[in-house]
Amino acid sequence: MRVVRNDARARPWLKALLARRPFKVAAVAQANKTARIIWALLNKGGTYRRPDPLTAAAAV
Template sequence: MFATKQKAIDFKDSAPCARRAAKSSRKSGNPEIRTLLVVGATAVLRVVRNDAQAQPRLKALLAIRPFKVAAVAQANKTARTIWALLNKGGTYRRPAPLAIAAVAV
């Protein structure tokens, strides 16, 4: 099928599955910032685990994923938010609280 053994190896290395596997194992970016984001997300999720009034999105994430996977997912979301704010020059606006205040009529 291949003229030489090297051509077979080159073809195998260029296969989409090989590229995906190599890409997923890479960790790009600053390792210190990545570590701080994961540590911060871990602290947030530790509080969420015992808080009845925590964000439902975080509660659901902890219900379906292992703790460390959820921490990395939260760190990734935080990193995307930071990047968007820095890139577009915006300011962070905290999400509205979940508790609905009763309005006196």
């Protein structure tokens, strides 16, 4: 999380969240998102595929 501020490869939504919310709030949001992804994978089965950064940026 601390590296996100200076990392060009970081997710844009996370950088934007850190810009407008405190660090701990952004950390909990990231943990919640990760937990929801894991929960969906466990319930539906499957393997995690990281989204393409270009497609994710276009969707925002």
